[in-house]
Amino acid sequence: MRIEDVYIWDINAKWLGITPYQLMENAGAGVARTIEKRFGTGLRVAVFSGTGNNGGDGFVAARHLSFDNDVTLFLVGDEAKIRSEEARHNWEILKGLDFVEIRLLKDSAYVKSLDLGGFDVIVDALLGAGTRGEPREPIRSAIEKINEYAGRAKIVSVDLPSGYPSRIRVKADFAVTFQWDKEEYGGFERVIVKIGYPKELYHLVGPGDAKFALRKRGEHKGQNGKLLIIGGSGDYYGAPYLASKGAGYLVDLVYLAMPSEPAKRISDPDLILRPIEGQNFSPGHVHELLSIAQKVNAVVIGPGIGLAEETKEFVREFIKRCEKPMVIDADALKAITEDLSVLNGKTFVLTPHAGEFNVLFGVKPEGSLMEKAEVVKGEAGEVGGVILLKGAYDIISDGKTWKYNRTGNRGMTTGGTGDVLAGLVGALLALGNEPLRAASAGAFLNGLAGDMVKEELGENFTALEVAKKVPHAVRWVMEF
Ligand SMILES: NC(=O)C1=CN([C@@H]2O[C@H](COP(=O)(O)OP(=O)(O)OC[C@H]3O[C@@H](n4cnc5c(N)ncnc54)[C@H](O)[C@@H]3O)[C@@H](O)[C@H]2O)[C@H](O)CC1
């Protein structure tokens, strides 16, 4: 698990009704319990809090410790900067107590003159997962002040030694970290306390996953992704159009490559049409499509592309030579069934429904969610990429871990919602997301858009309405 997952879990926990207040209370209580288990009670404790949620955990720990110990809370920084509701709430509680001494250290001058000689334990709740760069004043002086007492007082860090990973960091005896270890942490002892997360958070896709996937937008100015969608056949143009409609809300540019006949039916200024000669894609088009693919960040291939022999050959040849992350959807899945080796070394997301999964891998995922997830995980490991198995619960796996998505409803069985989904996953790949994140967040957004349409129209709606609801789903996620 990575530090980023802390924030994704907190958002998803809130979505499940577990509030940040509860998490902070459990975190702070866990710190206090660990300290008393290690050092007993009747201690003189100094808690150093910053103005973020790491500091908030410190406020809670100070309150819990104050019952059987003598606690002084040092707030390092300006109390007006205490940001989150949960940290402010716990700060107000502390200020209302009489037996916890509070010292406000607004700048480094106050810090430098401190004498901490009388304390048995120093709790470091200055900086945690929100640290950006080298510690700045007055936090920096507080770290240096605490380190003067290393070896004399016991030093316990909340979540991680403040300043980590820079060299200016608290020399902690150990850190109390929450729920699980973080792979970025190293070089200091950690005690892990659980803070009330249910096991679902390992697997359930929530607004946290989508928020972090969408955050890639605007990360590199003007590079909000370019996507190529390859699909359509004969007079079949609905599927690739739907895929591009949803995607168009997430990326800057969508190229839509389809046979010239159906292409004439599309007059949408948001799309850059790339009509190709003939009724269907065929091997003679590979070179032309590869050169368009050069200009984009990701490719969706398959919606409505058809099953003509020449088209299946085109699909296999294109995939074999395309160097961009790809979503392989619908009829393109049937084309690669004959030769999965075209996927070797590629970055891709396969988006089968149960029937296509069975055709691809010769096995029908059946049984409980866990059992189906194991099957999808096994096949994803075999094929060396991400599989998004669409269903009442979508199951997503990269062969190492697995996720499931609960958004969406029965109305989504209407034709074309799978095309919208393929477009969204492609767009999230084009924004720079890893395939597992792109597939998970795409499934979440597609289902959420469908749930929003159902709210308005009941269960009979078209896929185009789902595509048009994508901006509302994005806004809901970003505001959550
Ligand atoms: N799920 C969990 O594990 C929970 C963790 N909790 C605690 O929350 C912190 C993360 O809180 P956050 O507010 O995001 O960040 P921090 O408190 O770590 O710091 C932000 C704070 O500090 C300022 N700042 C950032 N970088 C620097 C710097 N280099 N020098 C000086 N100041 C800096 C920034 O401006 C903010 O004001 C996590 O570690 C846990 O302790 C939750 O409380 C419960 C759930």
Ligand SMILES: [K+]
């Ligand atoms: K800390």
